[in-house]
Amino acid sequence: MDVRTLCLGVLSLGERSGYEIRKTVEGALGHFFDAGFGSIYPALNRMAKDGDVTVTAIGQEKRPDKKVYRITQKGRLALAEALIQVPAKDRLRSEFLVVMLFSEILSAGQLGARLDENIRLHRQIAKGLEACKNDCVPWGAQRLTPGMRFVTGYGVAMHKAAADYIEENRHLLEAPAVLAGRNAAD
Amino acid sequence: MDVRTLCLGVLSLGERSGYEIRKTVEGALGHFFDAGFGSIYPALNRMAKDGDVTVTAIGQEKRPDKKVYRITQKGRLALAEALIQVPAKDRLRSEFLVVMLFSEILSAGQLGARLDENIRLHRQIAKGLEACKNDCVPWGAQRLTPGMRFVTGYGVAMHKAAADYIEENRHLLEAPAVLAGRNAAD
DNA sequence: AAACTATATATCTAGCCGATATATATGGAA
């Protein structure tokens, strides 16, 4: 599954420009499958070439022209075909955890700061997703589907679990840091 | 942060071959930062060229020769420098959630199967990590550091939270599927 | 004999991330 499938999925919610696709990804589903312009635009070009989407250039006032993409019937079949495949395993990449793994090289102050930042970030994301739970605007859709509710709730639950774990277990890292007298200034 | 930092970190636990680094990643820390041969070997070559690691070729009986890598003092400095940077945000990629987002295209049977598989997988991983909690073998180390305990515990907590959420909320997706009469055979 | 598993190294290619560039427009700070 690649960004093409993601774009086809977003376009199945309604036509939009590459920029708008990015906005939808960013606002509604980037917490479990992110994609930037560097991959969205090439994907859109490939799909346009393959006939999975059509593209219409539109001039705008006070704003640059935009290209609006619409999914084709061929694209809908491609989307469905991709979605019935066995999904690959979830993959997480956490630099924070790599740093925690080797946290003995941090001073107690640096360690505390990293832990605080990460907790704050998780709680912030959880809060943002919680606010989106009953809001179809980030999806650029007219209504929320069960799928949208499910994945948003998933994000809330997971980010809360992460923040909770870090809060409850930070002592595992901080106590040894203090005992070892790692007080060097940041 | 890239795979070089990860390899330096693993090598800071003790010298090992590229294959052994992969085994350590796979067995102990791949749940939060994975890396395959396609990125480990090029990274090792770059670091050997840069002087961050030394490499010693060793012949073996009944097995192919191997190259053992050892972190240098320069490599230790590079590792420390990388670890005190502000880590990038965690990034998750979940094809499962993409499928759930657009799950209306699945039959009730397919949906149930995907949910079951994912729950089983999360629980399996949580169980595997739980078994590793007090085991330094997967790390190829002599003892467990606070960091190792922390990250392993994190994995357990997160995979459990994921499985729990899916179990408790699957009805959000399955009830509409049944109501809509999506009973097509898989 | 072929397939599978384990231990090993190595590489290829399609895809992606993050940065960068450009364009149109507005507003605020130096």
Add this chain to the structure above:
DNA sequence: TTCCATATATATCGGCTAGATATATAGTTT
């Protein structure tokens, strides 16, 4: 006035990576 920031837009580049593939040595199973 210039720079910076923000928003709306499209586009691309280069370094990195995932997954597949290849090769080698050896043993076990079908």
